[in-house]
Amino acid sequence: MTSDTPAGRRFRVFNRRRSAPSRMRRRLGAAARMLAALALAGGVYTAFAPGAFAEDTPQLSASAQEGKALFDNSCISCHGRNAEGVEGRGPSLIGVGAASVEFQVGTGRMPMTRQEAQAEQKPPQFDKAQTKQMGQYIQELGGGPEIPSGDLTMSLEENPEALAAGGELFRINCTSCHGFGGGGGALSSGKYAPSLHDATTEEIYAAMLTGPQNMPVFGDNQLTPEQKREIITYVKMQLQEDKDPGGLFNLGRYGPVTEGVAIFIVGITILVFAALWIAGKS
Amino acid sequence: MKRRKFDLAAVPGKTAKGLDERLQVATPLRGLLNKVFPDHWSFLLGEIALFSFIVLLLSGVFLTLFFDPSMKEIAYDGAYPALRGTEMSTAYASSLDLSFEVRGGLFMRQMHHWAALLFMASMIVHMARVFFTGAFRKPREANWIIGIALFLLGFLAGFTGYSLPDDGLSGTGLRIASAIMLSIPVVGTWVSASIFGGEFPGELIIGRFYIAHVLLIPGGLLALISVHLGLVFKQKHTQWPGPGRTNSNVVGERMFPRYALKQGGFFMAVFGVISLMAGLFQINPIWLFGPYRASEVSSASQPDWYVMFMDGLVRLMPAWEITLPIGEGYVIPPLFWPAVVGLGALFTVPMMYPFIEARRMKDNKSHHLLQRPRDAPERTGVGAMAFTFFVIATISGGNDVIADKFHISLNAMTWGGRIGLVILPPLAYWLAVRICLGLQQHDREVLAHGVETGIIKRAPDGRFYEVHQPLGPVDDHGHPLPLDYAGWVVPKKMNRLGALAPAVKGFFFPVEKPAEAPVSPGMPPVTAREEREEITSGR
Numbered sequence: 001m002t003s004d005t006p007a008g009r010r011f012r013v014f015n016r017r018r019s020a021p022s023r024m025r026r027r028l029g030a031a032a033r034m035l036a037a038l039a040l041a042g043g044v045y046t047a048f049a050p051g052a053f054a055e056d057t058p059q060l061s062a063s064a065q066e067g068k069a070l071f072d073n074s075c076i077s078c079h080g081r082n083a084e085g086v087e088g089r090g091p092s093l094i095g096v097g098a099a100s101v102e103f104q105v106g107t108g109r110m111p112m113t114r115q116e117a118q119a120e121q122k123p124p125q126f127d128k129a130q131t132k133q134m135g136q137y138i139q140e141l142g143g144g145p146e147i148p149s150g151d152l153t154m155s156l157e158e159n160p161e162a163l164a165a166g167g168e169l170f171r172i173n174c175t176s177c178h179g180f181g182g183g184g185g186a187l188s189s190g191k192y193a194p195s196l197h198d199a200t201t202e203e204i205y206a207a208m209l210t211g212p213q214n215m216p217v218f219g220d221n222q223l224t225p226e227q228k229r230e231i232i233t234y235v236k237m238q239l240q241e242d243k244d245p246g247g248l249f250n251l252g253r254y255g256p257v258t259e260g261v262a263i264f265i266v267g268i269t270i271l272v273f274a275a276l277w278i279a280g281k282s
Numbered sequence: 283m284k285r286r287k288f289d290l291a292a293v294p295g296k297t298a299k300g301l302d303e304r305l306q307v308a309t310p311l312r313g314l315l316n317k318v319f320p321d322h323w324s325f326l327l328g329e330i331a332l333f334s335f336i337v338l339l340l341s342g343v344f345l346t347l348f349f350d351p352s353m354k355e356i357a358y359d360g361a362y363p364a365l366r367g368t369e370m371s372t373a374y375a376s377s378l379d380l381s382f383e384v385r386g387g388l389f390m391r392q393m394h395h396w397a398a399l400l401f402m403a404s405m406i407v408h409m410a411r412v413f414f415t416g417a418f419r420k421p422r423e424a425n426w427i428i429g430i431a432l433f434l435l436g437f438l439a440g441f442t443g444y445s446l447p448d449d450g451l452s453g454t455g456l457r458i459a460s461a462i463m464l465s466i467p468v469v470g471t472w473v474s475a476s477i478f479g480g481e482f483p484g485e486l487i488i489g490r491f492y493i494a495h496v497l498l499i500p501g502g503l504l505a506l507i508s509v510h511l512g513l514v515f516k517q518k519h520t521q522w523p524g525p526g527r528t529n530s531n532v533v534g535e536r537m538f539p540r541y542a543l544k545q546g547g548f549f550m551a552v553f554g555v556i557s558l559m560a561g562l563f564q565i566n567p568i569w570l571f572g573p574y575r576a577s578e579v580s581s582a583s584q585p586d587w588y589v590m591f592m593d594g595l596v597r598l599m600p601a602w603e604i605t606l607p608i609g610e611g612y613v614i615p616p617l618f619w620p621a622v623v624g625l626g627a628l629f630t631v632p633m634m635y636p637f638i639e640a641r642r643m644k645d646n647k648s649h650h651l652l653q654r655p656r657d658a659p660e661r662t663g664v665g666a667m668a669f670t671f672f673v674i675a676t677i678s679g680g681n682d683v684i685a686d687k688f689h690i691s692l693n694a695m696t697w698g699g700r701i702g703l704v705i706l707p708p709l710a711y712w713l714a715v716r717i718c719l720g721l722q723q724h725d726r727e728v729l730a731h732g733v734e735t736g737i738i739k740r741a742p743d744g745r746f747y748e749v750h751q752p753l754g755p756v757d758d759h760g761h762p763l764p765l766d767y768a769g770w771v772v773p774k775k776m777n778r779l780g781a782l783a784p785a786v787k788g789f790f791f792p793v794e795k796p797a798e799a800p801v802s803p804g805m806p807p808v809t810a811r812e813e814r815e816e817i818t819s820g821r
Contacts, residue, residue: 260587
């Protein structure tokens with residue numbers, strides 16, 4: 001901190017001193033430089049970053065906020081905060097869409113009872129309004145497929161071919177798991193395709209659109225919305241409302257297995273008793 | 283001219299006399315109508331098969347009037363809206379018309395199908411009766427073999443009939459049949475190509491199966507059934523041992539009128555049950571399967587129950603492929619073992635069984651008296667083993683439906699079937715043999731010591747005895763003399779000895795004369811109650 005010349009002394013402020021500055025000065029200087037750098041970086045960032053216009057939490061609609069509250073109560077333990085998913089417990093729900101939520105929650109499959117091969121249908125835990133709110137939340141969170149509004153079946157007066165076309169599509173795409181009668185069928189290792197006998201039009205549409213559990217996704221480029229409606233028409237009008245022309249009991253439409261059971265339990269049993277009766281009359 | 287008085291009562295006699303004068307039928311007919319048949323409910327099981335075969339012929343003729351066995355592709359334009367406009371074979375379209383447009387057609391179709399299932403089911407039940415009672419023994423081995431051939435023919439008739447409507451399920455079954463043919467080494471491709479007239483499915487198979495189903499196989503069935511029944515007439519029916527029944531007589535009812543009337547009634551019962559099922563239970567809803575397309579296979583595609591054991595064996599077979607180093611490698615697919623070798627063995631080994639047993643037992647005598655299953659424990663054990671095997675294979679044939687409906691993993695069902703097929707039949711053998719021996723022992727006990735009365739007697743020294751009612755004479759100490767086992771039911775309850783007066787006529791069993799139940803001859807029925815207290819303990 002020593003200087004030889006007055007001039008040097010005068011410009012001392014601007015010139016670097018030969019000797020090391022005092023500890024206090026060093027600290028003050030560092031702080032000032034730090035502040036300046038921070039102000040600069042912050043300023044540039046503020047000026048250029050798009051984040052300046054984003055809010056730190058998305059602005060949810062009122063119903064989505066209700067949905068978020070429900071989600072945070074019932075779904076968060078497996079699907080994680082902000083539906084990001086939890087490793088080994090539940091997948092991320094970003095992008096699954098409201099259709100998926102409405103199917104899984106609306107049929108009682110979610111919340112799941114336990115981790116197993118496949119979530120089973122059970123009485124739903126949430127009512128329709130709550131399900132819609134949760135769907136809305138997931139939709140606003142990450143987007144994804146939605147169930148279209150309006151009638152999901154086709155009117156047979158306007159489209160008489162819809163039933164046959166739907167049947168054809170059903171046999172090509174659906175029977176390999178759900179069976180020709182829509183009664184459901186087994187998949188590997190405890191997985192299964194459920195029965196379609198009490199599925200609603202929305203559920204069938206949502207299932208095709210989102211591929212819940214072990215079902216493949218039938219996106220709109222695989223089955224057009226038109227074709228989906230045809231399939232739903234077939235399931236609704238033919239499989240669910242068909243009055244089984246062959247008799248009072250359709251044996252579940254499971255094919256030869258139940259037919260074989262019936263011939264022994266009904267046919268052979270009655271006739272063996274008839275034989276006992278006839279032979280006993282001597 | 284005096285008009286002769288018309289005597290209605292004399293008409294049958296005069297007609298018969300006239301017939302006999304011209305044809306000389308009285309003597310042979312008398313022998314036939316007086317032929318005696320032993321009566322037991324289990325002898326009627328084979329009749330169920332015979333009567334359902336008659337129903338099959340009648341309903342089948344009706345179906346042929348409307349069915350068109352052609353594989354020409356047409357666009358359906360019938361009464362069923364959900365298939366209208368769909369491309370399909372004429373065979374399938376005519377099956378749909380038969381179901382929806384022909385009056386009573388669906389009912390007849392269902393009747394035909396239920397009668398087919400009943401035909402096969404009653405054959406199995408009848409076969410079990412014949413097996414477990416030893417009715418197949420000399421001199422009836424030929425009829426046993428014919429019976430198995432009848433099952434095989436019924437199997438083929440069922441499979442061809444299942445294929446005829448050309449719906450999705452039929453086609454899937456045909457595809458499997460073609461795969462089984464292809465799996466046969468060396469000749470497989472030729473067999474398949476000659477049956478299908480080229481590549482599967484071709485355009486010939488329905489026409490070929492049709493002629494097999496309506497002419498060749500029923501002809502064979504009819505011929506074999508005639509021989510089967512003719513042999514029963516010639517060799518006479520077997521009977522249970524019992525009072526007055528020996529190996530050289532037949533005790534029963536005359537064919538006419540009682541036996542014939544009973545049979546007529548039973549035919550009506552079978553006809554009625556089939557009609558009832560055809561009206562109440564929907565079977566084979568072909569309109570849901572759609573026309574056959576190779577790309578469409580429904581889950582739960584099964585054959586009818588009598589083919590299911592084969593499907594089950596195929597499902598249980600591990601994927602062991604044998605590659606022989608011939609040429610570029612010759613492959614024997616795993617399908618070959620259960621479907622071709624297994625099926626062949628399952629039909630030929632039972633055919634040989636009467637000879638195997640006769641050889642093992644060194645038994646060359648003719649047998650006309652049946653054996654109770656307990657008296658031939660080894661045979662009963664073998665039967666239980668075969669039955670268990672068949673049941674496990676059949677259940678495995680439907681394991682996907684069972685897995686789904688009972689919430690079991692399909693993989694677990696398959697492994698359960700694999701392990702069960704190896705472990706359970708021997709277990710069933712052991713269990714059946716032990717049960718038979720236990721029952722035999724109990725019979726011998728009752729014969730030696732008498733029937734348990736349930737009366738406990740206290741001796742002056744304080745000991746307790748249960749009073750036994752001897753079935754035969756007693757010695758000086760009141761102990762029963764041992765009786766020989768006669769091969770028939772040993773009464774084991776006091777009521778069977780007439781301790782209780784019969785109250786009502788039984789619905790299933792006659793209880794009018796219980797005192798005549800097969801009691802041993804030496805001893806009169808139970809005496810009055812006061813005296814019974816004086817009987818000393820059997821032990």
